Amino acid sequence: MTKISRYFVPKFSWLALPFAAVFFLFFVIPLFLTIIVSFWDYNDYSIIPDLIFENYVYIFEGCFQFDADLCMTFKTYLSTLYFCLLTWGLTLFVGFFVAYFLAFYVKTIPIQIVLFLICTIPFWTSNVIRMVSWIPLLGRHGLINDTLIFLGIIDAPVEWFLYSEFSVILALVHLYTLFMIVPIFNSMIRIDKSIIEGAYDAGASEIQILTNIIIPLCKPGIVIGSIFVVTVVMGDFVTIGIMGGQQLASIGKIINTEMNYLQLPGAAANAVILLFITIIIIITMTKFIDIRKEL
Amino acid sequence: MHRTGSRGFYFFLIFFVLFALFLYGPMFSIILLSFQGPNGGLTFPMNGFSFHWFGELWKGAGVVDIGSAFRRSLLLGFVVMILTVVLSVAAGLAFRKQFRGAELLFLMTIASLIVPSIVLSLGVALEFRLLDETIKWFGGRFEIEKINYEFQTTLGMFTSGMGTQLTWTLPFGLLIMFAVFNRFDKSYEEAARDLGATQWQTIREVVLPIIAPSIVGIGLFGFTLSYDELARSSQVMGATNTLPLELRGLTTTVTTPIIYALGTITTLFSFVVIGTFFLIFWLLSRSRSKVLR
Numbered sequence: 001m002t003k004i005s006r007y008f009v010p011k012f013s014w015l016a017l018p019f020a021a022v023f024f025l026f027f028v029i030p031l032f033l034t035i036i037v038s039f040w041d042y043n044d045y046s047i048i049p050d051l052i053f054e055n056y057v058y059i060f061e062g063c064f065q066f067d068a069d070l071c072m073t074f075k076t077y078l079s080t081l082y083f084c085l086l087t088w089g090l091t092l093f094v095g096f097f098v099a100y101f102l103a104f105y106v107k108t109i110p111i112q113i114v115l116f117l118i119c120t121i122p123f124w125t126s127n128v129i130r131m132v133s134w135i136p137l138l139g140r141h142g143l144i145n146d147t148l149i150f151l152g153i154i155d156a157p158v159e160w161f162l163y164s165e166f167s168v169i170l171a172l173v174h175l176y177t178l179f180m181i182v183p184i185f186n187s188m189i190r191i192d193k194s195i196i197e198g199a200y201d202a203g204a205s206e207i208q209i210l211t212n213i214i215i216p217l218c219k220p221g222i223v224i225g226s227i228f229v230v231t232v233v234m235g236d237f238v239t240i241g242i243m244g245g246q247q248l249a250s251i252g253k254i255i256n257t258e259m260n261y262l263q264l265p266g267a268a269a270n271a272v273i274l275l276f277i278t279i280i281i282i283i284t285m286t287k288f289i290d291i292r293k294e295l
Numbered sequence: 296m297h298r299t300g301s302r303g304f305y306f307f308l309i310f311f312v313l314f315a316l317f318l319y320g321p322m323f324s325i326i327l328l329s330f331q332g333p334n335g336g337l338t339f340p341m342n343g344f345s346f347h348w349f350g351e352l353w354k355g356a357g358v359v360d361i362g363s364a365f366r367r368s369l370l371l372g373f374v375v376m377i378l379t380v381v382l383s384v385a386a387g388l389a390f391r392k393q394f395r396g397a398e399l400l401f402l403m404t405i406a407s408l409i410v411p412s413i414v415l416s417l418g419v420a421l422e423f424r425l426l427d428e429t430i431k432w433f434g435g436r437f438e439i440e441k442i443n444y445e446f447q448t449t450l451g452m453f454t455s456g457m458g459t460q461l462t463w464t465l466p467f468g469l470l471i472m473f474a475v476f477n478r479f480d481k482s483y484e485e486a487a488r489d490l491g492a493t494q495w496q497t498i499r500e501v502v503l504p505i506i507a508p509s510i511v512g513i514g515l516f517g518f519t520l521s522y523d524e525l526a527r528s529s530q531v532m533g534a535t536n537t538l539p540l541e542l543r544g545l546t547t548t549v550t551t552p553i554i555y556a557l558g559t560i561t562t563l564f565s566f567v568v569i570g571t572f573f574l575i576f577w578l579l580s581r582s583r584s585k586v587l588r
Contacts, residue, residue, distance in 0.1 A: 009481070010494045012385075013394030018384035020400050022465060026458035027407045030418025037421050047424075058351065098314050101307035104297040115311070122318050124519035125565040128542040129558040135320035136328050136555075141338045174317065196297075206303055227409060235411020238526050242546050252413045259417060259530055268421065271414040278411060 023078075028112035031275075047264050055269035076249045077277070083165075083240070083250070084233045088171040091229050092222065094173065094200045095180025099221075100214070102181075103188035116185070123178050130173050138162040138170075163245030171243040176232055180225035187221030188214065224287050230285075234278050322562060329555035331465045337552060348556040361541060361557065368538035371452055373524035375460050379517030380510055382461075385469025388498065390469070391476055401469075408466040412526035419459050420530040423450045450533035459528050467516040475509045508580040515572040519565065 041050040063071040070078070098119065106112045122130060137143045138161040145157040160166055191214065199209050215222075237252030251274050258267035298304065328335070332343025355361065390397060407415075426449050434442025449455070479502075487501045503510075525539040532540060538561065545554055 008485070008488070009391050010497075011392045011394070012388045013392065013397075014389070015372065015385040016394070016397075016400060019382045019389075019465065019469070022382065022458065022461050023400070023403050023407060023497040026462050027403060027410075027415065030415060030422050031410075033421045034414065034418040094314060097307060097310055101311045105299065105304050107299060109441075118315055119318070120564075122322070124515065124523075124569050125322075126523045126542065126558075126561050127525060127540060128324070128523075128539055128546065129562055130322065130541075132546055132558055133325040133553060135322055136324045136338050139338045141336075143339050146339065162527055174321075176315075197409070206297075210394055215409055231411060235413050236526075237413055237527075238543065242543065245402070246547065252411065255413050255417060259420065264417075264421060264424070271411075271417050273404035274411055275414055278409075282409070287362060 006279075034271050034275075037265050038272045040265040040268075042263060042265045045262070049233045055265050056273075058266065059269055059273065074255060076251055079248070080138045080234060080250050080252075083169065083172065083236075084230050086169050087176065087233050088226060088229050089174045090169070091180045092226065095177045095225060096184055096218075096222070098177070099181050099185040099188055100210075103185055103191075104214075119133040119178055119181055127175055127238070128242065130175060131239065134167060134171060134174075134243070135162065138167055163243070163247065165244070165248065168240050168243040168248065171239050172233060174247055175239065176229050179228035179232070180222075183224040184221040191217050219288060223288055226283055226287055230281055231278055234281070235274060281288070311389050325555040326559045326562070328552055329559040331552040331555070335552060336552045336556075337550065348552045349560075350552050351551075352556045352560070361538070364536055364538045364541040365561075367452060368522050369533060371457065371460070371537060371577050372518045374453070375457060375464055375521035376514050376517035378457075378461060379464040379468045379521075380513050382471055383465060383513050384503075384506075384510060386465075386469055387476060388502075390473070404466045404469055407462045412463075413529075415459065415462060416527050416530040419455050422452070423448070423455045424430025448533060450531060452532055452537070453525075454533075455531035456528050456533065456537070460524050463524060463527055464517045467520065468513045471509055471513050471516070474505050477505070477539065505583065508576050508583060510574045511572055511579060515569065518568065518572075522565070522568075 005271065007034065038055055039051050039053065041054070043049040043050055047251070059073050061071065063074055083142075094193060101114055102115055102119075106115060135142070139145070139157065140157045140162070144161060148154045149157065196209055199213055235252045237250055237256045240248050240250045241253060241256075251270065255267045255270050255274070258264075258270065324339075327341070328337070328339070329348055330344050330346065331341060332345045332347060333347040335342030339472050352361070368584055386400075390401070427446075430442060430446060430449070433439065434446060449505055483505060487497045493501065524537075525543060527536065529540060536544075542557070542561075546556070
């Protein structure tokens with residue numbers, strides 16, 4: 001972070017205090033309280049300080065009977081992980097090649113900036129509206145169904161385009177591919193072009209350059225983008241709610257529902273488990289790179 | 296290698312164009328469909344062309360009070376923007392030199408960016424609920440009438456709601472500041488000092504004007520991210536609802552193109568805001584490059 005400089009840099013460390021205060025009040029304390037309250041008791045209208053493990057026991061009820069069906073909790077986690085994996089794979093594929101085009105094929109910087117902004121601008125608009133905007137395309141009488149029927153490819157409208165796993169994943173890719181593009185692009189423009197020229201002069205093909213030089217050197221960007229996408233999908237309840245027609249389950253939705261019924265300690269226990277799993281995923285991914293070097 | 300006009304170039308160009316279509320296509324479809332005729336439905340074909348649904352929206356036909364939700368979001372976005380700019384720039388100046396806890400604060404900032412939103416929303420809701428109960432307990436214990444009769448909750452748009460949104464906007468602000476100071480040419484600062492400027496004068500007269508365009512960028516993130524924020528603040532806005540929260544509610548209840556009209560208006564509003572920020576950015580960088588020449 002801080003580089004040694006031959007210039008004098010004034011010390012203003014106290015200026016970070018208000019910034020730190022916000023994170024203390026709205027990040028550190030809330031997370032601590034969540035852990036504490038996950039051991040509390042509750043009834044219909046209030047939460048009661050206690051030290052019980054029922055909230056956790058309840059979550060894993062029936063999960064360790066191996067002759068029975070998979071319990072609700074494991075099913076939900078599996079389906080959430082499934083959404084994560086698919087979204088991750090798709091955003092990585094699309095994001096990587098969009099960044100690849102921008103970083104290596106677009107030669108003039110102004111055009112690079114304009115194309116980059118084209119990718120970024122939707123990020124500054126409403127997510128809900130971006131989800132809603134799929135309805136005219138995916139609906140039973142949507143553009144895609146109508147076109148397919150017109151072309152004679154299908155006889156009756158496809159029902160699973162909207163309010164399904166398909167539409168959820170489509171929307172997630174639509175919303176979050178940018179999280180892959182930015183860090184991967186950032187890694188790519190740092191690559192010394194002379195390495196690539198050298199490989200090319202030595203007779204390497206584009207695919208060899210891609211797999212032997214660019215992908216290894218982009219690993220940090222890929223990991224950072226992956227962390228963003230995976231964590232955002234792990235805790236998602238808005239996209240799965242709207243695009244799943246409120247029919248699909250996710251951990252985020254369970255927490256949200258429990259909060260609406262004021263079962264706060266139960267929600268807190270679920271949140272702690274979600275946080276725990278998210279942290280494990282992040283640690284596993286950062287094993288592949290030295291993240292400090294990148295900052 | 297990677298020549299413009301090569302086969303690879305056209306292949307990836309098409310890939311990029313398809314991606315752009317994927318990004319913007321749905322958006323244009325709802326903009327088009329918001330001009331649906333009075334008898335038109337949620338999907339194509341267009342059943343005539345009219346401003347009917349904008350009129351319905353204006354009349355507020357059965358829809359919740361969108362106008363005041365919009366004004367609330369606008370105000371909140373503005374306040375969050377100011378705070379994001381001020382706090383990020385201040386922290387950015389502090390981070391130029393190593394200080395105790397710098398590493399920890401930075402890790403916390405990054406962690407805040409990737410913590411699942413619902414977890415944070417729950418945590419802040421718990422925090423304010425416990426605060427409420429403490430206040431009520433005090434009211435009962437010491438018989439403070441004002442608390443016992445009037446106090447409702449500390450949860451609100453400008454308390455818990457704003458704080459939660461800041462945990463989402465501030466990390467972007469700080470990352471932009473890092474990017475700025477990594478490229479910052481310190482010789483201008485040195486020159487100012489050699490001419491006898493105090494530390495504050497140097498910051499005010501030299502550093503801030505040079506980084507001004509980037510500060511506008513922080514403002515853009517601060518406003519738009521707050522204006523559209525939904526997941527984090529969903530549990531902590533108290534009695535009031537912001538525009539994104541109302542919009543989410545509408546997705547399940549509204550079955551007419553009125554929601555497209557609304558979507559068109561908010562999207563165009565976002566575009567105007569983004570455009571304004573870019574205009575300011577451009578003007579500032581132009582005047583900056585004149586000075587630094």
